[in-house]
Amino acid sequence: MDPRFSTDIIMNELLMILLRIAGAGLLALALLHFPISKSLAWKSEAARMSPVNESIFHVHAIFICVVLLMMGAPCLFEPAIFLEQSRGARWLTISFSIFWGLRFYFQWFVYKREFWQGKKRETVIHWICNFAWLALTILFGYCAYHQSIGI
Numbered sequence: 223m224d225p226r227f228s229t230d231i232i233m234n235e236l237l238m239i240l241l242r243i244a245g246a247g248l249l250a251l252a253l254l255h256f257p258i259s260k261s262l263a264w265k266s267e268a269a270r271m272s273p274v275n276e277s278i279f280h281v282h283a284i285f286i287c288v289v290l291l292m293m294g295a296p297c298l299f300e301p302a303i304f305l306e307q308s309r310g311a312r313w314l315t316i317s318f319s320i321f322w323g324l325r326f327y328f329q330w331f332v333y334k335r336e337f338w339q340g341k342k343r344e345t346v347i348h349w350i351c352n353f354a355w356l357a358l359t360i361l362f363g364y365c366a367y368h369q370s371i372g373i
Contacts, residue, residue: 225247237368239366240361253288255283293318296318302363312369317361326355 259265264283268276296303304315329352338344 234305237305237361237365241301241304241355241365244358245294245299245301245349248290248294252287252294255287259283266351294318305368312366315362315366315369319359319366322355322362326352326359327356333344358366 264279268279271279288309304311329348338348
């Protein structure tokens, strides 16, 4: 038996497990928007905005949840679609990797440090998010690499 063949199978199985974990995490993050909105008082904060900005805020919050659900569901329920060789899968994995890479960048360079630095709870959340965004970037980046080399 070709040793590369068994290594490829093991790597694919590991990637499938990691994609399922990522999917569950993305679905959980979508659902966490409900308690997050209460904790950050989004309703009262949005009420102080102009009506158009309040509507835009609510629509964007809903669409963030929809995007998280749409990213998470295939990862959890059909992770093989990210590993089967196709142009679509290549585009999908590259796009997801860029998306999460940008999210990681924004965590450091758009959110102000004063939002989390010196605050225990916010610092813990900041580092958890950093780990999650970086892990998603690497996972989808590796899947994109997997697509391009044809494992």
